Amino acid sequence: MNRAALVFALLLLVAVPLSLMAGRVWIDPATTPNATLILAELRLPRALLAIVVGGGLGAAGAAMQGYLRNPLADPGLFGIAPGAALGAVVALWFGFTASAWLLPLFALIGAGGAMALLAAIAGRTGGIALFTLAGLMVASLAGALTALAISMAPNAFAMSQIVLWLNGALTDRSWREVWLAAPLVLVGIALLWRSGRSLDALTLGEPVTRSLGVDTRRLLWLLVLGIGLTVGAGVAVAGIIGFVGLIVPHLVRPLTDRRPSQLIIPSALAGALLVLVADSVVRVLPLVTELRLGIALSLLGAPFFLLLLLRMRKGLA
Amino acid sequence: MLGTMNLSVEDRLQGVDCRIEPGKITAICGPNGAGKSTLLEVLAGLLVPDGGEVVIGEQGLASMHPRERARRIGYLPQSAQIAWDVSVRSLVELGRMPHGDHLAEPVDRALAALDLAEFADRRAQSLSGGETARVLLARVLAGEPDWILADEPLAALDLGHQLSLISHLRAAADSGCGVVIVLHDLAHAMNFADRVLVLSEGRLVATEAPELALSEERLRKVWGVDARWLGEAGARALVTS
Numbered sequence: 139m140n141r142a143a144l145v146f147a148l149l150l151l152v153a154v155p156l157s158l159m160a161g162r163v164w165i166d167p168a169t170t171p172n173a174t175l176i177l178a179e180l181r182l183p184r185a186l187l188a189i190v191v192g193g194g195l196g197a198a199g200a201a202m203q204g205y206l207r208n209p210l211a212d213p214g215l216f217g218i219a220p221g222a223a224l225g226a227v228v229a230l231w232f233g234f235t236a237s238a239w240l241l242p243l244f245a246l247i248g249a250g251g252a253m254a255l256l257a258a259i260a261g262r263t264g265g266i267a268l269f270t271l272a273g274l275m276v277a278s279l280a281g282a283l284t285a286l287a288i289s290m291a292p293n294a295f296a297m298s299q300i301v302l303w304l305n306g307a308l309t310d311r312s313w314r315e316v317w318l319a320a321p322l323v324l325v326g327i328a329l330l331w332r333s334g335r336s337l338d339a340l341t342l343g344e345p346v347t348r349s350l351g352v353d354t355r356r357l358l359w360l361l362v363l364g365i366g367l368t369v370g371a372g373v374a375v376a377g378i379i380g381f382v383g384l385i386v387p388h389l390v391r392p393l394t395d396r397r398p399s400q401l402i403i404p405s406a407l408a409g410a411l412l413v414l415v416a417d418s419v420v421r422v423l424p425l426v427t428e429l430r431l432g433i434a435l436s437l438l439g440a441p442f443f444l445l446l447l448l449r450m451r452k453g454l455a
Numbered sequence: 456m457l458g459t460m461n462l463s464v465e466d467r468l469q470g471v472d473c474r475i476e477p478g479k480i481t482a483i484c485g486p487n488g489a490g491k492s493t494l495l496e497v498l499a500g501l502l503v504p505d506g507g508e509v510v511i512g513e514q515g516l517a518s519m520h521p522r523e524r525a526r527r528i529g530y531l532p533q534s535a536q537i538a539w540d541v542s543v544r545s546l547v548e549l550g551r552m553p554h555g556d557h558l559a560e561p562v563d564r565a566l567a568a569l570d571l572a573e574f575a576d577r578r579a580q581s582l583s584g585g586e587t588a589r590v591l592l593a594r595v596l597a598g599e600p601d602w603i604l605a606d607e608p609l610a611a612l613d614l615g616h617q618l619s620l621i622s623h624l625r626a627a628a629d630s631g632c633g634v635v636i637v638l639h640d641l642a643h644a645m646n647f648a649d650r651v652l653v654l655s656e657g658r659l660v661a662t663e664a665p666e667l668a669l670s671e672e673r674l675r676k677v678w679g680v681d682a683r684w685l686g687e688a689g690a691r692a693l694v695t696s
Contacts, residue, residue: 207538339549341538342594348501350598351525351553396539 140400142393146407150189153411157185157418183313188417189410190316191308191376194323194368196409197402199383200390201330204337204398205361206270209391210446213369213383216269216362217276221252222373223304224280227287230300242318242374249370252276253362266344269358306377306432308417315375326367327406333360334399341398379432381439382409388446457498457602457633462507467493469657471507475650477601477633480624482644484637484669485654486678491637492533492606494654498635499530499604511602525553529595531605533637535587537579543590544575550597565596569623585616592623603627605636609643621647645669645684645691653677 158181159165165181167173198213206215213219225248226241234240259272284304291297336357339347348354372379386409387401394400413431416438420429462471468490475481475498483491496502498509500516509516511527519527529550537546547562566572569589574582582590588608595603603624609617621643628634628649638644644651644665651668653661655677661668666688674682674693682695 335552338541338545339552341541341546342549342591343532343534343536343538345496345501345532346530346549348521349499349525349528349530350549351520351522353521395545396541397545398539 140394140404142390142400142404143407145393146390146404146411150407150411150414153414153418154185154189157188157414158182160418161421179312183316184308184311184417185414186316187308187311187319187375188414190320190323191372191379192382192413193406193410194319194326194372195379195382195413196386196390197327197330197406198365198368199385199409200387200398200401200405201333201337201361201364202383203387204334204340204401205357206266207340207343209388210384210443210450212381213365214277214380216256216273216365216369217252217278217280218249218273218362218366218369219373219378220277220280220284221255222246222249222370223378224248224284224287225251226303226374226377227284227300230303231287231291231296233292233296238314239318242315245374246322246370248280249366249373252280253366255279256362302430303377304432305430306379306435307428307430308376309428311375319371319375322367322371326364326369326371327402329360329364329367331402333357333364334402337398377432379413379435381435381443382412385439385442386412388442456510456512457635458510459494459498460507460510462494462497462504462509464490464493464497464502464504464657467657468497468504471654471657471659473652473659473662475633475635475652478628478631479649480628480634480636480647481650481652482636482638482648482665483652483654484639484641484644488656489654489677490657491654494652495530495604495606495635495637499528500524501530522553522555526598527600528602528604529598529600531591531595531603531608533606533608533610535584535591535611537587540578540580542575543571543577543579543582546579546590547571547575547593547597550594553598561599562597565593568596568626569593585612585619588612588616588620589623592620596627600632602633602635605634607637607639609638609640617643641669641674642691642693645693646689 158177165173165176202213202215203209203211222245226245229241229244255276256272260268288297288300291300336352339350339352344354386405390401390404390408394404416434417431420431420434423429456474458474459471463469471494483494485491497504516524547565548557551558566575569592571589571593608620612620624634648665651665652659653668653673660677661673671683674680680695682693684691685694686692
């Protein structure tokens, strides 16, 4: 385990108990009535879900930046998150909320659809540029269809549900979502971790990577599958939570030797920490209604992104 | 032996037959667009030819597993983009990827061979152009390949660094490695290569010792340049009239 992974694992160990206690009502296990029930049925699954979703987004961001050799890359570039969001929006549009499994299932189908579309457009050649462009188009298409669904929502209730859901949150989630997302995200992170050494080779460009015996098409599919599982499952249970995949690798990189392979697990841990802390903060903020997690992270992420661009501009000037 | 039989790639290479010997420096020369880099990419197994085949020893390159091919052939592309500010050692260690190991010994040997031992912990983006070129060659040497294929390794280097890199490539050839380099500088090809392949419009027009391959007559025919060689063998200079 490298130093960065150790640092974020320790911070996570500190953050979990704090997060379990934090909320509109601060829980003291010794005195709060029904403390065990609240912890076991509400706070613990929510904390675990934050860890699962954040871990997946962090690892996906690190892998994506390594693959595109670009510190401004985000897992959303493959169009998988917008695809998953579209799936969930379809479920909400048709009012398929009778079973709690239906919405995440539709989101996973949306993520799978985005991956299939990517395969159909750019799967044969496996070139980085074509794939990124195809991903952007898939994202645009899914975004446009989502906007269409909102504008043609059957009633005001469905529309408000869609808009709320798109903003991403971990409110009122249960163990069901944890059991659904955790295995998928873990398998996804494992796939991304496996691609690490090949991502290291990409530091020297695609021709060198291929000359080192790396099957770059296989690498691409490993990444699409890994990002599809981590991001798709994350969106399925929490909605759109942006910027985690972009910010986290930047926070982690200075603590590592900067090889992409050394960034994936620490970024998973740091992503888990970021989402867990952000979700705890939105719970304790003294607002009339709880601030949506997706909005909170965007409020944090957008200025961070601008700062990054300013720093790059100085470097380029 | 590394060779090609009746190689063709779209309209870039036509009917190229060549045999390249180990333990020697072979230069690939020709005007812009003659197919030099294409030939090197095909030899490296990075580009699949439309016709013909590349043979390494007795085996066809196409039938070789990519990892086995990577163990035999080290490829150094023209551009030296290093995406992340990693350490020199971790860049050189990438050369071990085809072997699936992290052996320190070949990496240390490659670093020492290119006078980079004290650079091992330096960051890639703190290196000068000449130092970067040496690090990238060290990455190839760390893989202990039988063949080194380099695409214009001297481009963007000053004269001192060019001569230094040539001496490192010569040392690799002397240790039994076959070195194939694409060269634009004909004087370097004349003075430092053992053999020269001359390409013109996708066809191989010479595979000879440099004095013959780069004769004044051929410079006129292939490059369309009236030029004369001055000086002694091994220290020739090209002057245009």
